[in-house]
Structures are given as structure tokens and as C-alpha cells.
Amino acid sequence: MTETTNIFGLRAIIEAIESGSTINKIYLQKGLRGSLYYELDKLIKDSKIATSTVPVEKLNRLSKNSNHQGAVAQISPIDFYDLETLLDDTLEANKVPFFLILDQLSDVRNFGAIIRTAECTGVNGIIIQKNGSAPVNAETIKTSAGAAFKMPICKVDHIKDALFILQASNIKTVAATEKTESSIYDVNFNQPIAVIMGSEHRGVNPSVLKMVDYKAKLPLLGSIESLNVSVACGVFLYETVRQRSINL
Structure with missing residues (x-):
């Protein structure tokens, strides 16, 4: 079975969006600040990607306790059609x-x-x-x-x-x-x-x-x-x- 891929880290998610990857949803930690976050937030709004604000514990589980920087994205296992x-x-x-x-x-x-x-x-x-x-x-x-x-x-x-x-x-x-x-x-x-x-x-x-x-x-x-x-x-x-x- 194909698993949905999770990517984490602000810069990694920004690059995934800019490269055209199909993202199901982005999970964000409440209270994020900083230039990278604002850059990501603009891309999310421009691309109309679904987001959810979640506790840090969920981000830790999704990223397997790696340095997620308060953001985890789920990449779709399929490409969508026009x-x-x-x-x-x-x-x-x-x-x-x-x-x-x-x-x-x-x-x-x-x-x-x-x-x-x-x-x-x-x-x-x-x-x-x-x-x-x-x-x-x-x-x-x-x-x-x-x-x-x-x-x-x-x-x-x-x-x-x-x-x-x-x-x-x-x-x-x-x-x-x-x-x-x-x-x-x-x-x-x-x-x-x-x-x-x-x-x-x-x-x-x-x-x-x-x-x-x-x-x-x-x-x-x-x-x-x-x-x-x-x-x-x-x-x-x-x-x-x-x-x-x-x-x-």
C-alpha cells in the first residue's frame, strides 16, 4: 500500500509547494512567527492549501520527533488532473x-x-x-x-x-x-x-x-x-x- 509522505520543516514545505507537489494538508503549530513562517503562510493562502492548527504533540508524532519547526505537510500519493x-x-x-x-x-x-x-x-x-x-x-x-x-x-x-x-x-x-x-x-x-x-x-x-x-x-x-x-x-x-x- 502506498503511504502518504510527510515532509516537515518550514523551508522544506515552501520548496515542496514551489515545486508543484500536490499537498493534501499542512499541520501548523499555534503561535508560529518569523520570516519563513510568513513566507509559507502566503504560499498556503495563494495555493489554497488546507491547513490545521494542532498541538505540538501531533507534529512530533507526524515527524517522528524530528525537527519539524512547527510545520508538517502531507504529500498526496497521486497527481490530480485538470x-x-x-x-x-x-x-x-x-x-x-x-x-x-x-x-x-x-x-x-x-x-x-x-x-x-x-x-x-x-x-x-x-x-x-x-x-x-x-x-x-x-x-x-x-x-x-x-x-x-x-x-x-x-x-x-x-x-x-x-x-x-x-x-x-x-x-x-x-x-x-x-x-x-x-x-x-x-x-x-x-x-x-x-x-x-x-x-x-x-x-x-x-x-x-x-x-x-x-x-x-x-x-x-x-x-x-x-x-x-x-x-x-x-x-x-x-x-x-x-x-x-x-x-x-
């Missing part, structure tokens, strides 16, 4: 676009399971937001059964940015939500489509729901009010496969 480039490549290959958008999904195991299902169902790419999304780390890789190395994953500043790009290419967007009367079985997935799944606790953001072409829910016949997001996602993806298979 959405517009991936979209162009998909269209040039004469594929009917099939994308999956995860609106700030936070659990790495759910993320890994979804990546695995997406790869099995022929999704062309997964789109996540830079901030507030589960990272691609060792646990994600493990849960995906290695599919994270095969599935193109794109990061965007905001989910709404992705919707604008996809809709401009005539790709319809369908959000999984209980805030609708429409069933998943009322939606035509046999067309260029992007499925949107929300976070575990909040679902799809209301501002995103206002932009989508379709909203759809799953029928729930028991007393439990919702499904695990990775399970619900699998149903949506396989409904797409089912509809497209009928028309082959």
Missing part, C-alpha cells in the same frame, strides 16, 4: 461523458469506496473541492483497492466552478438529494451526465442544488431515513450503467 483537460480528452475520445462530483465528502473510507465503485462503473473522472474534502491518503488508497491510481481525480476551487464548466459542454448535472419528489428512476442517465453526491452530514450544498439540471432521490422503504453515501452513490452509478446498457 478538469478542462480531462473533459477535452473525454470528448475527443467520443465517449459519452460520465462524471462524479463529491460535494465536500469528508470520510476517507467513504471516499475510497466510492473511487472503487466509480472505476468499476466507467466514470471518466471524479471532481472534488480543494478545501473541505477528504484527502487522498493511505487509507483512501487502501479502501479503493488501488482504484485511486487508475481513476482521474480533479480538484477545483469550488464545486460551482465544475458545474459551470460541465454545463457549458452540455453535460447534464443530477444531484442526489432527499429534497425532491423526483425518483432516480425518473432521470435519463443515458446522456452526458455528472452525478453529484453530498457530504455525509449535510448532503449537497443548497447553493449547488440551485444550479443542477435534475434532483433525484432513492426510494427508502424501511424506517431508516438515509443510506450511507458510498452505498447511495453506487446505486446512482449503476443506474447509469443499467440505462446505458439497455441502449447498447
Whole structure:
């Protein structure tokens, strides 16, 4: 299993950012000062990298008690794709676009399971937001059964940015939500489509729901009010496969 690489030290992290390394998250000790810290802080803000202020004990564990200078960064084990480039490549290959958008999904195991299902169902790419999304780390890789190395994953500043790009290419967007009367079985997935799944606790953001072409829910016949997001996602993806298979 590929492990997420930790780098530590202010200068080392600055050089990693400037070299274009994909960084999942940077952990900082509270109260940092000095010119190197301010240089790093500016790079973090310019690059919109997720950060977290943590006790020194956590930094000691992450760096195995090396001289971390109050900063540890987690380097992603995969490279991320540019959405517009991936979209162009998909269209040039004469594929009917099939994308999956995860609106700030936070659990790495759910993320890994979804990546695995997406790869099995022929999704062309997964789109996540830079901030507030589960990272691609060792646990994600493990849960995906290695599919994270095969599935193109794109990061965007905001989910709404992705919707604008996809809709401009005539790709319809369908959000999984209980805030609708429409069933998943009322939606035509046999067309260029992007499925949107929300976070575990909040679902799809209301501002995103206002932009989508379709909203759809799953029928729930028991007393439990919702499904695990990775399970619900699998149903949506396989409904797409089912509809497209009928028309082959």
C-alpha cells in the first residue's frame, strides 16, 4: 500500500509547494512567527492549501520527533488532473461523458469506496473541492483497492466552478438529494451526465442544488431515513450503467 509522505520543516514545505507537489494538508503549530513562517503562510493562502492548527504533540508524532519547526505537510500519493483537460480528452475520445462530483465528502473510507465503485462503473473522472474534502491518503488508497491510481481525480476551487464548466459542454448535472419528489428512476442517465453526491452530514450544498439540471432521490422503504453515501452513490452509478446498457 502506498503511504502518504510527510515532509516537515518550514523551508522544506515552501520548496515542496514551489515545486508543484500536490499537498493534501499542512499541520501548523499555534503561535508560529518569523520570516519563513510568513513566507509559507502566503504560499498556503495563494495555493489554497488546507491547513490545521494542532498541538505540538501531533507534529512530533507526524515527524517522528524530528525537527519539524512547527510545520508538517502531507504529500498526496497521486497527481490530480485538470478538469478542462480531462473533459477535452473525454470528448475527443467520443465517449459519452460520465462524471462524479463529491460535494465536500469528508470520510476517507467513504471516499475510497466510492473511487472503487466509480472505476468499476466507467466514470471518466471524479471532481472534488480543494478545501473541505477528504484527502487522498493511505487509507483512501487502501479502501479503493488501488482504484485511486487508475481513476482521474480533479480538484477545483469550488464545486460551482465544475458545474459551470460541465454545463457549458452540455453535460447534464443530477444531484442526489432527499429534497425532491423526483425518483432516480425518473432521470435519463443515458446522456452526458455528472452525478453529484453530498457530504455525509449535510448532503449537497443548497447553493449547488440551485444550479443542477435534475434532483433525484432513492426510494427508502424501511424506517431508516438515509443510506450511507458510498452505498447511495453506487446505486446512482449503476443506474447509469443499467440505462446505458439497455441502449447498447
